[in-house]
Amino acid sequence: MASAQSNVRHGNCLLLLMLVVAQRALCIRIPNQISDSARHQQIIHHQPSLRTAVFALGSFWRSEAVFGCLKGVVRTTVGYAGGSKNNPVYRSLGDHAESVQVEYDPRLISFRQLLDVFWSSHDSRQVFGQGPDVGNQYRSIIFTNGTEETRLAALSKEREQARSKVSIVTTQIQSHWTFYPAEPEHQKFELKQNQFLLQLIGNLSEEELEASSLATTLNGYAAELCPPEIQKHIDAKINDIVKRGWPMLRDI
Numbered sequence: 001m002a003s004a005q006s007n008v009r010h011g012n013c014l015l016l017l018m019l020v021v022a023q024r025a026l027c028i029r030i031p032n033q034i035s036d037s038a039r040h041q042q043i044i045h046h047q048p049s050l051r052t053a054v055f056a057l058g059s060f061w062r063s064e065a066v067f068g069c070l071k072g073v074v075r076t077t078v079g080y081a082g083g084s085k086n087n088p089v090y091r092s093l094g095d096h097a098e099s100v101q102v103e104y105d106p107r108l109i110s111f112r113q114l115l116d117v118f119w120s121s122h123d124s125r126q127v128f129g130q131g132p133d134v135g136n137q138y139r140s141i142i143f144t145n146g147t148e149e150t151r152l153a154a155l156s157k158e159r160e161q162a163r164s165k166v167s168i169v170t171t172q173i174q175s176h177w178t179f180y181p182a183e184p185e186h187q188k189f190e191l192k193q194n195q196f197l198l199q200l201i202g203n204l205s206e207e208e209l210e211a212s213s214l215a216t217t218l219n220g221y222a223a224e225l226c227p228p229e230i231q232k233h234i235d236a237k238i239n240d241i242v243k244r245g246w247p248m249l250r251d252i
């Protein structure tokens with residue numbers, strides 16, 4: 001009798017164990033299925049290994065597109081930095097400059113490489129504006145975090161100045177600053193002008209657009225500011241999708 005009970009108990013234990021194993025298998029499978037869906041693949045959740053850099057180089061619509069397409073950049077956000085006004089907004093940004101915050105994976109791209117892109121993507125010698133945009137909000141600034149970044153920024157500025165002494169490099173280097181994200185309508189501005197691309201990635205909500213790594217890349221692509229080989233790669237990928245009639249671009 002005791003032995004039969006023990007067998008039943010063993011049987012129950014076995015059943016429970018099987019259930020636990022099955023559930024575990026399910027637990028593993030379910031997140032995989034979710035991550036297969038376009039949206040979850042695109043959203044980059046906070047990753048402690050990522051680093052953040054902030055630059056001002058003229059209109060932030062364009063600045064965001066300049067950095068978005070680089071390999072290793074996972075997310076960009078436009079905003080205001082470099083001034084003293086609290087909680088600036090577009091129509092009243094005070095002494096701040098239009099800026100872009102770049103989240104990047106330092107294993108794929110370095111602060112030094114971001115500096116190279118910064119210098120080659122605007123005219124650091126233009127006073128009080130950038131291209132057709134005139135005003136203090138379009139000035140050129142490198143925002144640094146820590147002495148090593150400040151050293152690298154200063155070195156790169158010296159190099160830039162050494163290229164020509166005909167005019168002065170106006171870029172400021174600031175080590176104490178606060179970045180204020182801009183209003184939603186200014187985020188991924190270039191991508192939002194392109195209905196075709198918006199549809200192609202599945203009409204993401206504002207929140208999803210802001211967090212999406214794919215939207216970050218396509219924002220640069222929409223402005224035709226990707227490095228040529230990346231631009232070509234995305235062209236080919238989109239052509240392929242259009243040809244096959246499969247409506248959704250999930251990754252690049």
Ligand SMILES: *[C@@H]1O[C@H](CO)[C@@H](O)[C@H](O)[C@H]1NC(C)=O
Binds near residue numbers: 052053146
């Ligand atoms: C500056 O760097 C430190 C460590 O590298 C990081 O924890 C901190 O969030 C950074 N600050 C900004 C404003 O990016």
Ligand SMILES: *[C@@H]1O[C@H](CO)[C@@H](O)[C@H](O)[C@H]1NC(C)=O
Binds near residue numbers: 199247
């Ligand atoms: C996105 O929206 C457009 C227009 O509203 C619609 O035609 C299209 O089917 C939508 N695409 C997706 C993937 O939801």
